[in-house]
Amino acid sequence: MNPNHHPNHYNPNYSSQLHFNQPVPFFEDPNQLYPEPDPLYESDSRWISPWQPFQGYRAPDEELEFPQNPAGETSLTWWRSVALIDFGLRKKLQKTRFLQTAVMKLTETKNDNLNCLAYTMSDITLTEHPAAAKVRETLTKKVYFCSDVFPVTAESMVLHYRQGESEEARCINLFTAKPEQLAHLTSICGNATFGLGQQDVLDESYRKAKKLDTSSFFSGLERNDHVNEIVNKLTLTLIKQNDKVLRSELYKLNVYDQGSFFKAHKDTPWADNMVASLVIVFPTAHEGGSLILRHGGEEFVYDSAKELGSASTPSIGYVAFYSDVEHEVTPVSSGYRVTLTYNLYLEDDTTSPSRQISVPNSASQSFREALSTMLSDNTFLPNGGLIGFGLTHQYPVKDRFGDMDYRSCRPTPQNKEAVQKVLGILKGNDRMIYDTFKEFGLNAYLRVIYEDDGGLAMSEYIIDDECGNGYEESFLLSMCGGKQPIAELLRLPADYQDDEDYDISKHYGIPKPLTEVNWITENNTYNRLKVDYIAYGNEPSIAHVYGDFSLICEVGPVQNRKVL
Incomplete structure (x- = not known):
């Protein structure tokens, strides 16, 4: 069948290639396949209807094209058919191994349960702005213990x-x-x-x-x-x-x-x-x-x-x-x-609602003054942006989420709630920074920073270790319905050339790296999805492990900032 028979299905700006790792079952209905020339390679290709469940195709050396989503189509099948599993272009896209799955929203859709788990990011470097350096200096003193002799x-x-x-x-x-x-x-x-x-x-x-x-x-x-x-x-x-x-x-x-x-x-x-x-x-x-x-x-x-x-x-x-x-x-x-x-x-505290203990000490007062000076500086993010603080302390989170969908590695509410709960137990300077942000009327939130062989990435979710280590395999299993990964689906622009400088993410819908964060302080350590060390404790770990977090704060244009 010629693609002209379904004008809404085909867009010459895109070509999806399916690279097979092993022979897989053929479609039960051969009429689902339509031989057509490949607009990229001008070789034989196959068409698959987006309304049919994707099961795989026995053609190790061939490629499959997926037509564009028809207007109004919101089925999960379509979402899976345009899911990007980009392992072959890892270096070009500067992605890390555990978040190679992304979703290309080519049309308005109600299915947002496959949104990206994380954004890629470059290595963390501290901003060199003088006002930011002053803020950083106020955080050098850290209170992490208390000792005394008690009669x-x-x-x-x-x-x-x-x-x-x-x-x-x-x-x-x-x-x-x-x-x-x-x-x-x-x-x-x-x-x-x-x-x-x-x-x-x-x-x-x-x-x-x-x-x-x-x-x-x-x-x-x-x-x-x-x-x-x-x-x-x-x-x-x-x-x-x-x-x-x-x-x-x-x-x-x-x-x-x-x-x-x-x-x-x-x-x-x-x-x-x-x-x-x-x-x-x-x-x-x-x-x-x-x-x-x-x-x-x-x-x-x-x-x-x-x-x-x-x-x-x-x-x-x-x-x-x-x-x-x-x-x-x-x-x-x-x-x-x-x-x-x-x-x-x-x-x-349910017993003493009138208790008042938040009397600013010298450390918190110095931080408030330095932050106020930085925000009032016309040269610091004049158009607004993000500032980041690597938290001083680690915080306990569940090391497994029992209801995590490992076949698709989709985040559950528990994954996100695990991060938000940390806001309630912030300690030391971490608590002081967050409370000061709220006092200044700034929108601040926690993010998890993961480290893997490919680099760093930031997420609002706890990415389960079991899911992260097998992200490539588990998503392919979910998409292909098999017991072993059988394919690697890359969605590329039709005019893509194998060029190191070709910016795919800029023009063709691949999720962009995270908006630049201006880091005031950095993390001492980062989470790893693949744990290659063993933590020693006073007891075996049953349900919780320590995690590393960063506090991200949105800063508006200089004329809209609240300065105390």
């Missing part, structure tokens, strides 16, 4: 403990405890394990310590409400939000005796609102066992032996730090280091 009552130092499910309990005063008492406590503890990916591992070359689960002990600190007092202080220091509070959850008791240690790791994120960890150290005699925190190129050493060694009254030491902060415990050279660890969760 407690004498009865708060009493620890009741038992071995396993035994009904026989013993008690020990951790302010006056003798070595033999601490030795007994240590003897009934189990070996402390750690998380290696999703496995619970016992390896004393990485972690050597003892532990008691919460069902086997009770601390007097809980009875006397000292922990809540500390957590309230931490809310004021680490969480500067009027409508949020920290909730503590006792996690473990650990004993580090001579030779015990724990190499560098990050605490396992138990939920998407877990934001910090609290370690309480009892004043038992010990040497060594310092807690070292590392974040953003900075390091802090908490020497509990030194901090508590001179205490003449019952006191405990504590260190609270954001949960994405890397930390380690150095070897204990003598004595017993006894600690309680709490997970800290960020929750809505």
Whole structure:
């Protein structure tokens, strides 16, 4: 059948080529195929009706053309027939491997469930504008921990403990405890394990310590409400939000005796609102066992032996730090280091609606002033644009979405919601930046930046690792209805020439790279769809992993900007 018989089907500006990887089933209805000359190569080609399900065609060395969408056609079949799976031109289009699938909207359509998951982007480089540099300078100081010595009552130092499910309990005063008492406590503890990916591992070359689960002990600190007092202080220091509070959850008791240690790791994120960890150290005699925190190129050493060694009254030491902060415990050279660890969760404050804690400190005030100066500068994005901040901290997100459609790798509402939830648990400078944007009336949103062998890409969705690693294969399976990928569909302009300088994306509907972002700060790390390293934690990861995010802000023309 000649294409003139269906004038709405054919557009000489486009040619879709289907390159087969293996023989595939022939169409059940041979009348669906119509031999016609290929407008690009002037060789034999085949036509397929866009209303028929695409199943593949046994012609390894031939190509297939898809006619244009008839006016008003909105079927999913049509969307699949114009889906671009561009692997052959990866370098020309500067796309990354996991987002080679795009959709060309050639007509108005109601089917938008195949929209692009992400936009490609060039390597991140910081803007050199002087006003932006001033903003950057205000963010050099980072608060990621809080530590102190906290006086407690004498009865708060009493620890009741038992071995396993035994009904026989013993008690020990951790302010006056003798070595033999601490030795007994240590003897009934189990070996402390750690998380290696999703496995619970016992390896004393990485972690050597003892532990008691919460069902086997009770601390007097809980009875006397000292922990809540500390957590309230931490809310004021680490969480500067009027409508949020920290909730503590006792996690473990650990004993580090001579030779015990724990190499560098990050605490396992138990939920998407877990934001910090609290370690309480009892004043038992010990040497060594310092807690070292590392974040953003900075390091802090908490020497509990030194901090508590001179205490003449019952006191405990504590260190609270954001949960994405890397930390380690150095070897204990003598004595017993006894600690309680709490997970800290960020929750809505439903008890004190009038609480006011957002008093600008020197850091936030400096940032506000520098941002105001930058926005009022006529030479900074005079016509408007995007500015970007790589977030200082990592945030927990689900590492799998159970209802993800792996055959088509289409984003679900859960993928997008996972990103938006992070806005509610921003920490430190990240929270300060976002709150200041809102104060200035700026539209700001989170984006996920992924890194792969092909480069960087930005997405508003969490791209599931399982989907990302097999994106090429899974979409082809979805489109072709087979059990193995059989084709590679490229939609090219009819006048395309194999020229390195040919800009396909500019003229022929292929999604363009992301609008340029003027980066004020960059991310320290980027997400990878293919995880080629194993994260160490205090427990195996069950449902959440840490993710890297960026905060993108829309800046209007200079005459429309709100300056405070």
